[in-house]
Amino acid sequence: MLNTETPSLQHRELDQYPTEQLVAAFADDQLTAVQAVRAAVPAIARAVDAAVPRIEAGGRLLYVGAGTSGRLGVLDSVELYPTFSWPHERAVAVLAGGAEAMFQAVEGAEDNRAQGARDLLALEPSRNDVVLALAASGTTPYVLGAIQAAREVGALTIGIANNPGTPVAAEAEYGITLDTGNEIISGSTRLKAGTSQKIVLNTISSAIMVRLHKVYGNLMVDLKPTNAKLFARTVRLTMHATGADEATARTALEQCGFHVKVAVVALLKKTTVQQAGDLLDQARGSVRGALNS
CATH class of the missing domain: 3.40.50.10490 (Glucose-6-phosphate isomerase like protein; domain 1)
Structure with missing residues (x-):
């Protein structure tokens, strides 16, 4: 049995x-x-x-x-x-x-x-x-x-x-x-x-x-915000990853459709969200790769 x-x-x-x-x-x-x-x-x-x-x-x-x-x-x-x-x-x-x-x-x-x-x-x-x-x-x-x-x-x-x-x-x-x-x-x-x-x-x-680089450190940086809780989470994650204040994090997120990865790279590299997106594409979606480029 x-x-x-x-x-x-x-x-x-x-x-x-x-x-x-x-x-x-x-x-x-x-x-x-x-x-x-x-x-x-x-x-x-x-x-x-x-x-x-x-x-x-x-x-x-x-x-x-x-x-x-x-x-x-x-x-x-x-x-x-x-x-x-x-x-x-x-x-x-x-x-x-x-x-x-x-x-x-x-x-x-x-x-x-x-x-x-x-x-x-x-x-x-x-x-x-x-x-x-x-x-x-x-x-x-x-x-x-x-x-x-x-x-x-x-x-x-x-x-x-x-x-x-x-x-x-x-x-x-x-x-x-x-x-x-x-x-x-x-x-x-x-x-x-x-x-x-x-x-x-x-x-x-x-x-x-x-x-597949969906995580940066232990942060969920590739989530899809579909409700108020998740939108708030994108702001907290961006603040945590970059040290930015809430207003700065929210502004960056609004510019990139609340894509945490892009906001994080843009803030840490001090680039536009368009440039941050390009860096991520070149790094196959890796936040670390984009930051080190």
């Missing part, structure tokens, strides 16, 4: 716990997710290093999964635009059962290997695309079909699973096993298995964006 399906020997009287003990048990169990991700750091790093050249060459991040794993893929894909100004069309997720499965479980969809291949191929993957295939069990037919289809067209495949020695990690070019073991509620991989997958997706996509 898969580790994620094996009933836990701990907390056998879970349903009898007083509420504070019940909540503490759930919280403590989540620590295993962090430990599993930490143990997988070398594999995650190898996957990131393999993915970056593909994405630099114009590839997309394509997420494939079923159930909780698939929904986590959707979540990661939609968060990249506001955080890093990453184009929607370059972060695309497919979910077993289709879009409606995001909001309501579509039972049985994950068992269709051929549909996984069809859904992946419908995205017209290329050699520069990076496919992130997720399955807690590591055996989901839908995900395995997508991996096979992706490999046949030469796309890079990264398989993420929560059981050692399973096909999703083995059949992908880069396998990441998050050995979270059994769940506090037997088989409910929306718990720590899901948490570990969320951490890994955050880590992979964020690390790629750092390598």
Whole structure:
């Protein structure tokens, strides 16, 4: 039996716990997710290093999964635009059962290997695309079909699973096993298995964006301000990066459409925003490269 399906020997009287003990048990169990991700750091790093050249060459991040794993893929894909100004069309997720499965479980969809291949191929993957295939069990037919289809067209495949020695990690070019073991509620991989997958997706996509110069120091300098909170954040980030006062930072941002990168280079280099934009283009979007030019 898969580790994620094996009933836990701990907390056998879970349903009898007083509420504070019940909540503490759930919280403590989540620590295993962090430990599993930490143990997988070398594999995650190898996957990131393999993915970056593909994405630099114009590839997309394509997420494939079923159930909780698939929904986590959707979540990661939609968060990249506001955080890093990453184009929607370059972060695309497919979910077993289709879009409606995001909001309501579509039972049985994950068992269709051929549909996984069809859904992946419908995205017209290329050699520069990076496919992130997720399955807690590591055996989901839908995900395995997508991996096979992706490999046949030469796309890079990264398989993420929560059981050692399973096909999703083995059949992908880069396998990441998050050995979270059994769940506090037997088989409910929306718990720590899901948490570990969320951490890994955050880590992979964020690390790629750092390598693509979407971050200066640890500052989110390529965000897309789409609401009042984010517009205020662009001002704070520009002030922090340059030491400028609020009025000066805001003026520079207004001149460049609230593009933090451009404002930072313009203020630190004491150039116009047009010149700052040109310097960033020459430096392939790197704030450090533009400042050192």
